[in-house]
Amino acid sequence: MKLSQLEQDLRARSQGLFLGGGSAGGNISSGAAMFDMEYVRWLEDNYKHMVELRGGLQAHLPDSDLRVILDDCLAHYDEIFRLKGIAAKSDVFHLVTGMWTTPAERCFLWMGGFRPSELLKILMPQLDTLTEHN
Structure with a gap:
Protein backbone atom coordinates (compact mmCIF):
# COMPACT_ATOMS: atom_id res chain seq x y z
CA MET A 1 0.00 0.00 0.00
CA LYS A 2 2.80 2.40 0.94
CA LEU A 3 4.72 1.51 -2.23
CA SER A 4 1.65 2.24 -4.34
CA GLN A 5 1.22 5.62 -2.64
CA LEU A 6 4.90 6.43 -3.21
CA GLU A 7 4.55 5.58 -6.90
CA GLN A 8 1.50 7.81 -7.19
CA ASP A 9 3.37 10.66 -5.50
CA LEU A 10 6.30 10.26 -7.88
CA ARG A 11 4.01 10.19 -10.90
CA ALA A 12 2.18 13.30 -9.66
CA ARG A 13 5.49 15.12 -9.23
CA SER A 14 6.68 14.20 -12.70
CA GLN A 15 3.35 15.17 -14.24
CA GLY A 16 3.54 18.47 -12.40
CA LEU A 17 6.65 19.11 -14.45
CA PHE A 18 4.80 18.40 -17.68
CA LEU A 19 1.62 20.29 -17.00
CA GLY A 20 2.59 23.10 -14.70
CA GLY A 21 6.15 23.66 -15.82
CA GLY A 22 7.38 23.50 -12.25
CA SER A 23 8.31 20.71 -9.92
CA ALA A 24 6.15 19.76 -6.97
CA GLY A 25 9.19 18.97 -4.90
CA GLY A 26 10.60 16.39 -7.31
CA ASN A 27 14.19 16.29 -8.48
CA ILE A 28 13.56 15.22 -12.05
CA SER A 29 15.93 16.57 -14.68
CA SER A 30 14.76 18.32 -17.81
CA GLY A 31 16.09 15.41 -19.91
CA ALA A 32 14.09 12.94 -17.83
CA ALA A 33 10.95 15.08 -18.09
CA MET A 34 11.40 15.29 -21.85
CA PHE A 35 11.79 11.51 -22.07
CA ASP A 36 8.63 11.01 -20.00
CA MET A 37 6.65 13.25 -22.36
CA GLU A 38 8.07 11.52 -25.42
CA TYR A 39 7.35 8.11 -23.91
CA VAL A 40 3.69 9.03 -23.38
CA ARG A 41 3.51 10.11 -27.03
CA TRP A 42 5.30 6.94 -28.09
CA LEU A 43 2.80 4.79 -26.17
CA GLU A 44 -0.12 6.51 -27.90
CA ASP A 45 1.48 5.95 -31.30
CA ASN A 46 2.30 2.36 -30.35
CA TYR A 47 -1.37 1.70 -29.61
CA LYS A 48 -2.28 3.01 -33.07
CA HIS A 49 0.35 0.81 -34.70
CA MET A 50 -0.92 -2.27 -32.86
CA VAL A 51 -4.52 -1.53 -33.88
CA GLU A 52 -3.38 -1.19 -37.48
CA LEU A 53 -1.42 -4.44 -37.31
CA ARG A 54 -4.30 -6.37 -35.74
CA GLY A 55 -6.69 -4.94 -38.35
CA GLY A 56 -4.36 -6.03 -41.14
CA LEU A 57 -4.12 -9.53 -39.74
CA GLN A 58 -7.88 -9.84 -39.29
CA ALA A 59 -8.50 -8.50 -42.80
CA HIS A 60 -6.09 -11.12 -44.20
CA LEU A 61 -4.12 -8.51 -46.11
CA PRO A 62 -1.50 -9.72 -48.59
CA ASP A 63 1.99 -10.27 -47.21
CA SER A 64 3.34 -7.20 -48.98
CA ASP A 65 0.79 -4.94 -47.24
CA LEU A 66 1.43 -6.60 -43.88
CA ARG A 67 5.15 -6.10 -44.43
CA VAL A 68 4.66 -2.34 -44.82
CA ILE A 69 2.67 -2.22 -41.56
CA LEU A 70 5.26 -4.37 -39.80
CA ASP A 71 8.12 -2.19 -41.05
CA ASP A 72 6.31 0.85 -39.61
CA CYS A 73 5.99 -0.97 -36.26
CA LEU A 74 9.68 -1.86 -36.25
CA ALA A 75 10.65 1.73 -37.10
CA HIS A 76 8.46 2.84 -34.22
CA TYR A 77 10.39 0.57 -31.84
CA ASP A 78 13.65 1.92 -33.27
CA GLU A 79 12.41 5.34 -32.19
CA ILE A 80 11.94 4.30 -28.54
CA PHE A 81 15.46 2.90 -28.45
CA ARG A 82 16.75 6.17 -29.90
CA LEU A 83 14.82 8.10 -27.26
CA LYS A 84 16.18 5.84 -24.53
CA GLY A 85 19.71 6.44 -25.81
CA ILE A 86 19.23 10.19 -25.57
CA ALA A 87 17.66 9.86 -22.12
CA ALA A 88 20.53 7.67 -20.93
CA LYS A 89 22.99 10.41 -21.83
CA SER A 90 20.90 12.98 -19.97
CA ASP A 91 19.77 11.06 -16.85
CA VAL A 92 20.59 7.37 -16.83
CA PHE A 93 19.23 6.86 -13.32
CA HIS A 94 15.77 8.01 -14.36
CA LEU A 95 15.87 5.57 -17.23
CA VAL A 96 17.14 2.66 -15.12
CA THR A 97 14.70 3.11 -12.24
CA GLY A 98 11.80 2.79 -14.64
CA MET A 99 9.54 5.32 -12.95
CA TRP A 100 8.34 6.22 -16.45
Missing part, protein backbone atom coordinates in the same frame (compact mmCIF):
# COMPACT_ATOMS: atom_id res chain seq x y z
CA THR A 101 6.83 2.74 -16.80
CA THR A 102 3.55 1.59 -15.35
CA PRO A 103 3.50 -0.44 -12.12
CA ALA A 104 2.58 -3.54 -14.15
CA GLU A 105 5.55 -3.01 -16.49
CA ARG A 106 7.90 -2.61 -13.52
CA CYS A 107 6.49 -5.80 -12.02
CA PHE A 108 7.14 -7.74 -15.22
CA LEU A 109 10.63 -6.27 -15.55
CA TRP A 110 11.37 -7.42 -12.00
CA MET A 111 9.89 -10.90 -12.60
CA GLY A 112 11.86 -11.11 -15.84
CA GLY A 113 15.09 -10.64 -13.95
CA PHE A 114 15.88 -6.97 -14.51
CA ARG A 115 17.52 -5.56 -11.40
CA PRO A 116 19.08 -2.08 -11.53
CA SER A 117 21.51 -3.27 -8.85
CA GLU A 118 22.96 -5.69 -11.40
CA LEU A 119 24.39 -2.69 -13.22
CA LEU A 120 26.43 -1.87 -10.14
CA LYS A 121 27.78 -5.41 -10.04
CA ILE A 122 28.91 -5.00 -13.64
CA LEU A 123 30.43 -1.57 -13.10
CA MET A 124 32.26 -2.22 -9.81
CA PRO A 125 35.12 -4.30 -11.33
CA GLN A 126 35.59 -1.57 -13.95
CA LEU A 127 35.71 1.13 -11.28
CA ASP A 128 38.09 -0.90 -9.10
CA THR A 129 40.69 -0.93 -11.85
CA LEU A 130 40.48 2.87 -12.05
CA THR A 131 41.01 3.36 -8.32
CA GLU A 132 43.96 0.94 -8.08
CA HIS A 133 46.17 3.37 -10.00
CA ASN A 134 46.00 6.01 -7.23
Whole structure:
Protein backbone atom coordinates (compact mmCIF):
# COMPACT_ATOMS: atom_id res chain seq x y z
CA MET A 1 0.00 0.00 0.00
CA LYS A 2 2.80 2.40 0.94
CA LEU A 3 4.72 1.51 -2.23
CA SER A 4 1.65 2.24 -4.34
CA GLN A 5 1.22 5.62 -2.64
CA LEU A 6 4.90 6.43 -3.21
CA GLU A 7 4.55 5.58 -6.90
CA GLN A 8 1.50 7.81 -7.19
CA ASP A 9 3.37 10.66 -5.50
CA LEU A 10 6.30 10.26 -7.88
CA ARG A 11 4.01 10.19 -10.90
CA ALA A 12 2.18 13.30 -9.66
CA ARG A 13 5.49 15.12 -9.23
CA SER A 14 6.68 14.20 -12.70
CA GLN A 15 3.35 15.17 -14.24
CA GLY A 16 3.54 18.47 -12.40
CA LEU A 17 6.65 19.11 -14.45
CA PHE A 18 4.80 18.40 -17.68
CA LEU A 19 1.62 20.29 -17.00
CA GLY A 20 2.59 23.10 -14.70
CA GLY A 21 6.15 23.66 -15.82
CA GLY A 22 7.38 23.50 -12.25
CA SER A 23 8.31 20.71 -9.92
CA ALA A 24 6.15 19.76 -6.97
CA GLY A 25 9.19 18.97 -4.90
CA GLY A 26 10.60 16.39 -7.31
CA ASN A 27 14.19 16.29 -8.48
CA ILE A 28 13.56 15.22 -12.05
CA SER A 29 15.93 16.57 -14.68
CA SER A 30 14.76 18.32 -17.81
CA GLY A 31 16.09 15.41 -19.91
CA ALA A 32 14.09 12.94 -17.83
CA ALA A 33 10.95 15.08 -18.09
CA MET A 34 11.40 15.29 -21.85
CA PHE A 35 11.79 11.51 -22.07
CA ASP A 36 8.63 11.01 -20.00
CA MET A 37 6.65 13.25 -22.36
CA GLU A 38 8.07 11.52 -25.42
CA TYR A 39 7.35 8.11 -23.91
CA VAL A 40 3.69 9.03 -23.38
CA ARG A 41 3.51 10.11 -27.03
CA TRP A 42 5.30 6.94 -28.09
CA LEU A 43 2.80 4.79 -26.17
CA GLU A 44 -0.12 6.51 -27.90
CA ASP A 45 1.48 5.95 -31.30
CA ASN A 46 2.30 2.36 -30.35
CA TYR A 47 -1.37 1.70 -29.61
CA LYS A 48 -2.28 3.01 -33.07
CA HIS A 49 0.35 0.81 -34.70
CA MET A 50 -0.92 -2.27 -32.86
CA VAL A 51 -4.52 -1.53 -33.88
CA GLU A 52 -3.38 -1.19 -37.48
CA LEU A 53 -1.42 -4.44 -37.31
CA ARG A 54 -4.30 -6.37 -35.74
CA GLY A 55 -6.69 -4.94 -38.35
CA GLY A 56 -4.36 -6.03 -41.14
CA LEU A 57 -4.12 -9.53 -39.74
CA GLN A 58 -7.88 -9.84 -39.29
CA ALA A 59 -8.50 -8.50 -42.80
CA HIS A 60 -6.09 -11.12 -44.20
CA LEU A 61 -4.12 -8.51 -46.11
CA PRO A 62 -1.50 -9.72 -48.59
CA ASP A 63 1.99 -10.27 -47.21
CA SER A 64 3.34 -7.20 -48.98
CA ASP A 65 0.79 -4.94 -47.24
CA LEU A 66 1.43 -6.60 -43.88
CA ARG A 67 5.15 -6.10 -44.43
CA VAL A 68 4.66 -2.34 -44.82
CA ILE A 69 2.67 -2.22 -41.56
CA LEU A 70 5.26 -4.37 -39.80
CA ASP A 71 8.12 -2.19 -41.05
CA ASP A 72 6.31 0.85 -39.61
CA CYS A 73 5.99 -0.97 -36.26
CA LEU A 74 9.68 -1.86 -36.25
CA ALA A 75 10.65 1.73 -37.10
CA HIS A 76 8.46 2.84 -34.22
CA TYR A 77 10.39 0.57 -31.84
CA ASP A 78 13.65 1.92 -33.27
CA GLU A 79 12.41 5.34 -32.19
CA ILE A 80 11.94 4.30 -28.54
CA PHE A 81 15.46 2.90 -28.45
CA ARG A 82 16.75 6.17 -29.90
CA LEU A 83 14.82 8.10 -27.26
CA LYS A 84 16.18 5.84 -24.53
CA GLY A 85 19.71 6.44 -25.81
CA ILE A 86 19.23 10.19 -25.57
CA ALA A 87 17.66 9.86 -22.12
CA ALA A 88 20.53 7.67 -20.93
CA LYS A 89 22.99 10.41 -21.83
CA SER A 90 20.90 12.98 -19.97
CA ASP A 91 19.77 11.06 -16.85
CA VAL A 92 20.59 7.37 -16.83
CA PHE A 93 19.23 6.86 -13.32
CA HIS A 94 15.77 8.01 -14.36
CA LEU A 95 15.87 5.57 -17.23
CA VAL A 96 17.14 2.66 -15.12
CA THR A 97 14.70 3.11 -12.24
CA GLY A 98 11.80 2.79 -14.64
CA MET A 99 9.54 5.32 -12.95
CA TRP A 100 8.34 6.22 -16.45
CA THR A 101 6.83 2.74 -16.80
CA THR A 102 3.55 1.59 -15.35
CA PRO A 103 3.50 -0.44 -12.12
CA ALA A 104 2.58 -3.54 -14.15
CA GLU A 105 5.55 -3.01 -16.49
CA ARG A 106 7.90 -2.61 -13.52
CA CYS A 107 6.49 -5.80 -12.02
CA PHE A 108 7.14 -7.74 -15.22
CA LEU A 109 10.63 -6.27 -15.55
CA TRP A 110 11.37 -7.42 -12.00
CA MET A 111 9.89 -10.90 -12.60
CA GLY A 112 11.86 -11.11 -15.84
CA GLY A 113 15.09 -10.64 -13.95
CA PHE A 114 15.88 -6.97 -14.51
CA ARG A 115 17.52 -5.56 -11.40
CA PRO A 116 19.08 -2.08 -11.53
CA SER A 117 21.51 -3.27 -8.85
CA GLU A 118 22.96 -5.69 -11.40
CA LEU A 119 24.39 -2.69 -13.22
CA LEU A 120 26.43 -1.87 -10.14
CA LYS A 121 27.78 -5.41 -10.04
CA ILE A 122 28.91 -5.00 -13.64
CA LEU A 123 30.43 -1.57 -13.10
CA MET A 124 32.26 -2.22 -9.81
CA PRO A 125 35.12 -4.30 -11.33
CA GLN A 126 35.59 -1.57 -13.95
CA LEU A 127 35.71 1.13 -11.28
CA ASP A 128 38.09 -0.90 -9.10
CA THR A 129 40.69 -0.93 -11.85
CA LEU A 130 40.48 2.87 -12.05
CA THR A 131 41.01 3.36 -8.32
CA GLU A 132 43.96 0.94 -8.08
CA HIS A 133 46.17 3.37 -10.00
CA ASN A 134 46.00 6.01 -7.23
